[in-house]
Amino acid sequence: xxxxxxxxxxxxxxxxxxxxxxxxxxxxxxxxxxxxxxxxxxxxxxxxxxxxxxxxxxxxxxxxxxxxxxxxxxxxxxxxxxxxxxxxxxxxxxxxxxxxxxxxxxxxxxxxxxxxxxxxxxxxxxxxxxxxxxxxxxxxxxxxxxxxxxxxxxxxxxxxxxxxxxxxxxxxxxxxxxxxxxxxxxxxxxxxxxxxxxxxxxxxxxxxxxxxxxxxxxxxxxxxxxxx
Amino acid sequence: xxxxxxxxxxxxxxxxxxxxxxxxxxxxxxxxxxxxxxxxxxxxxxxxxxxxxxxxxxxxxxxxxxxxxxxxxxxxxxxxxxxxxxxxxxxxxxxxxxxxxxxxxxxxxxxxxxxxxxxxxxxxxxxxxxxxxxxxxxxxxxxxxxxxxxxxxxxxxxxxxxxxxxxxxxxxxxxxxxxxxxxxxxxxxxxxxxxxxxxxxxxxxxxxxxxxxxxxxxxxxxxxxxxxxxxxxxxxxxxxxxxxxxxxxxxxxxxxxxxxxxxxxxxxxxxxxxxxxxxxxxxxxxxxxxxx
Numbered sequence: 001x002x003x004x005x006x007x008x009x010x011x012x013x014x015x016x017x018x019x020x021x022x023x024x025x026x027x028x029x030x031x032x033x034x035x036x037x038x039x040x041x042x043x044x045x046x047x048x049x050x051x052x053x054x055x056x057x058x059x060x061x062x063x064x065x066x067x068x069x070x071x072x073x074x075x076x077x078x079x080x081x082x083x084x085x086x087x088x089x090x091x092x093x094x095x096x097x098x099x100x101x102x103x104x105x106x107x108x109x110x111x112x113x114x115x116x117x118x119x120x121x122x123x124x125x126x127x128x129x130x131x132x133x134x135x136x137x138x139x140x141x142x143x144x145x146x147x148x149x150x151x152x153x154x155x156x157x158x159x160x161x162x163x164x165x166x167x168x169x170x171x172x173x174x175x176x177x178x179x180x181x182x183x184x185x186x187x188x189x190x191x192x193x194x195x196x197x198x199x200x201x202x203x204x205x206x207x208x209x210x211x212x213x214x215x216x217x218x219x220x221x222x223x224x225x226x227x228x
Numbered sequence: 229x230x231x232x233x234x235x236x237x238x239x240x241x242x243x244x245x246x247x248x249x250x251x252x253x254x255x256x257x258x259x260x261x262x263x264x265x266x267x268x269x270x271x272x273x274x275x276x277x278x279x280x281x282x283x284x285x286x287x288x289x290x291x292x293x294x295x296x297x298x299x300x301x302x303x304x305x306x307x308x309x310x311x312x313x314x315x316x317x318x319x320x321x322x323x324x325x326x327x328x329x330x331x332x333x334x335x336x337x338x339x340x341x342x343x344x345x346x347x348x349x350x351x352x353x354x355x356x357x358x359x360x361x362x363x364x365x366x367x368x369x370x371x372x373x374x375x376x377x378x379x380x381x382x383x384x385x386x387x388x389x390x391x392x393x394x395x396x397x398x399x400x401x402x403x404x405x406x407x408x409x410x411x412x413x414x415x416x417x418x419x420x421x422x423x424x425x426x427x428x429x430x431x432x433x434x435x436x437x438x439x440x441x442x443x444x445x446x447x448x449x450x451x452x453x454x455x456x457x458x459x460x461x462x463x464x465x466x467x468x469x470x471x472x473x474x475x476x477x478x479x480x481x482x483x484x485x486x487x488x489x490x491x492x493x494x495x496x497x498x499x500x501x502x503x504x505x506x507x508x509x510x511x512x513x514x515x516x517x518x519x520x
Contacts, residue, residue, distance in 0.1 A: 075394045091386050093261065095442040106383050106394045134441050 082151025
């Protein structure tokens with residue numbers, strides 16, 4: 001599903017974010033990425049959806065060699081990946097369903113399909129009755145559900161989440177985490193960077209710890225392992 | 229009031245007004261969402277220079293205004309890219325450049341007098357039949373543009389980066405839209421006047437964005453507000469013998485103020501009702517504290 005071979009990343013200012021990272025994530029896995037701030041966690045995540053490019057090494061996502069990917073093939077890659085951000089990144093002037101449908105408007109999908117698919121994912125995240133609300137009328141947890149629905153609309157093989165519960169209170173974080181669990185049960189691979197110790201320790205999933213630009217730990221049923 | 233439609237020039241003015249009110253607010257919504265509200269203002273100053281050139285050379289002024297606005301639109305886009313971090317500079321440069329050339333060119337032409345003020349502030353007797361045909365052409369062009377390109381335009385407007393990675397020809401589309409905006413500015417001129425044309429683009433958009441939920445409704449409300457202000461403004465202009473441009477913009481501002489006040493009141497009522505409901509359901513402070 002996702003493979004990295006000896007990946008290095010040096011930023012133009014000379015900062016070395018990753019030093020020879022190799023990892024393999026299989027289809028259907030649920031992986032937490034943990035580690036101190038500034039240890040390369042964010043870079044590691046961003047390389048997967050080609051927000052950043054590696055300085056050296058190769059990355060495969062769902063069969064695509066990210067490095068060799070032609071400019072015009074990028075949309076194809078993006079369609080296999082759903083991304084969920086800490087700050088939701090919803091468009092404030094569009095309704096919930098317009099926000100979710102956006103990714104399908106981009107690829108000029110038929111109107112009927114857009115409508116049907118939007119209703120499906122809204123139902124999955126439990127927000128069917130909020131379809132015509134504006135983002136600022138929703139709570140933080142509901143907004144994050146909308147952005148998860150948006151990530152799901154293309155039926156991606158993998159969802160990459162960068163601190164999705166970073167702006168939410170503990171109770172809401174659990175609701176969101178259960179939603180991810182449900183999505184994972186339906187077969188979608190999930191890679192999630194997080195600082196939430198309690199959740200990582202309770203869920204007992206695979207844990208990748210990134211420290212000093214290297215994978216310091218890779219445990220099948222891992223724990224968070226840091227004092228927050 | 230109805231007897232005013234016996235006059236051919238008024239029929240022309242209203243026809244022209246309706247056409248402008250259909251397209252200018254739509255362009256305005258996109259301009260506002262793309263953070264280019266000042267572009268209409270800039271293009272109107274540039275097209276004023278076009279009018280001046282037309283007057284000087286004895287050419288059809290709407291045509292020279294259109295040419296000037298098109299050149300201006302290309303410049304706005306190009307300058308915006310070259311001054312990336314200070315993209316509003318392109319606006320400042322072109323606006324002063326346009327006005328300066330208009331003033332100088334005008335002073336060269338001793339014959340100009342009354343008709344020039346009608347381009348500045350708008351006039352209801354200035355619309356000729358040829359103007360109507362040109363306007364009709366521009367309205368049709370706007371219609372075709374959005375009929376075929378609304379989706380890429382929609383994506384470009386809300387998320388330029390996504391548009392780029394999705395293979396939308398961002399540069400081409402962006403320039404085409406600027407050109408279209410330039411044409412609309414140039415043809416709106418005879419009615420509302422160069423100095424006020426941008427108001428008819430951005431004010432309906434800002435009113436619509438306040439009250440609408442979702443994009444489709446925003447466009448609809450903007451056009452509705454545009455039509456109301458243009459029809460109301462033209463009628464008042466005829467009845468009270470005041471310039472249409474100023475009247476239309478004052479009407480728009482009145483609608484904006486009323487909208488803001490009504491919205492305020494509604495949200496105050498909602499807050500009160502919400503608080504009362506909370507009290508009835510026992511969701512008050514006491515219970516919250518009790519739970520902890």
